[in-house]
Amino acid sequence: MNVIECQNLDVRLGSRIILSRLNLEIKENQFIGIFGPNGSGKTTFMKALLGIIPCAENKIKILGNSPYKARKQIGYIPQYRDMESFQLAGREFIATSIRGHKWGLPFLTKQDLYHIDAVLDHVHAKELAGVPLSEMSGGQRQRLLLAQALLGNPQLIIMDEPFSNLDPKWVKIILSLLKELQERRGLTILLSTHDLNPLMKVMDQVICIGNQKAILGDVNQVMTSDVLTQLYGFPIEVVKTDQHLFVTTAC
Ligand SMILES: Nc1ncnc2c1ncn2[C@@H]1O[C@H](COP(=O)(O)OP(=O)(O)OP(=O)(O)O)[C@@H](O)[C@H]1O
Ligand SMILES: [Mg+2]
Structure with a gap:
């Protein structure tokens, strides 16, 4: 089954067309990197998939449904989230979104607590359960967002620049964890980042966003010096070794 389908989709913000006539089909069990210059529309695209930015009816299907109906099957990490002002500990913060809860702290059953502790454990953050958010580092908060x-x-996880606060060790740990989840549960993962290198080994496909278009392709097809130089309007070189692809600025 297609996890995401966009048919002739236009995404607008106010009177501006940010993305025009997108046609995409994304299957289950795919790890997809989303690239594109600042302001090209990555966040806007993700918000359209989530139904946060409204689009014409039936142009987006998530797991066969409208983004609104599919929302409980989507995990989302936004690009920015003010967490410093939360007067909550890690476990309570995660609880704020349990069972699609919208406001305040829900009553937690034993089973809820079990699930919360399991996701904390998944991201190696059990030690953050009782720590107030205001006392956590940026990277620790980022791991909590992933747990949430x-x-x-x-079935689908959408992550908007989730690595912006993580050091290289944690980027590697979280990427391995995501890859394992993808393979074990058949999840589809969409992840945007400006640091292309850590994703090279885990991605199945790439979406390039630029000039109002979003183009889906295989890694070897898209991650080339020509495509990236054109996309970013800046010289970029992709260097291939036996086992790795590296992206670097050419000057
Ligand atoms: N409310 C708005 N009304 C009109 N245009 C907007 C609005 N919000 C953002 N934009 C514009 O939409 C375009 C896409 O923004 P978006 O945040 O999706 O880019 P992005 O690819 O995620 O960029 P970045 O890499 O900097 O996060 C930008 O040109 C931005 O200026
Ligand atoms: Mg963005």
Whole structure:
């Protein structure tokens, strides 16, 4: 089954067309990197898939449904989230979104607590359960967001620059964890980032966003010096070795 389908989709913000006539089909069990310059529309695209930015009816299907109906099957990490002002500990913060809860702290059953502790364990953050958010580092908060996105066993996880606060060790740990989840549960993962290198080994496909278009392709097809230089309007070189692809600025 297609996890995401966009048919002739236009995405607008106010009177501006940000993305025009997108046609995409994404299957289950895919790890997809989303690239594109600042302001090209990555966040806008993700918000359209989530139904946060409304689009014409039936142009987006998530797991066969409208984005609104599919929302409980999607885990989401936004690009920005103010967490410093939360007067909550890690476990309570995750609980704020349990069972699609919208406001305040829900009553937690034993089973809820079990699920919350399981997602904390998944992201190696059990030690953050009792720590107030205001006392956590940026990277620790980022791991909590990931734990929250995993709650409820989503079929699709959408992550908007989730590595911006993580050091290289944690990027590697979280990427391995995501890859394992993808393979074990058949999840589809969409992840945007400006640091292309860590994703090279885990991605199945790539979406390039630029000039109002979003193009889906295989890694070897898209991650080339020509495609990336054209996309970013800046010289970029892709260097291939026996086992690796590296992206670097050419000057
Ligand atoms: N409310 C709005 N009304 C009109 N245009 C907007 C609005 N919000 C953002 N934009 C514009 O939409 C375009 C796409 O923004 P978006 O945040 O999706 O880009 P992005 O690819 O995620 O960029 P970045 O890499 O910087 O996060 C930008 O040109 C931005 O200026
Ligand atoms: Mg963005």
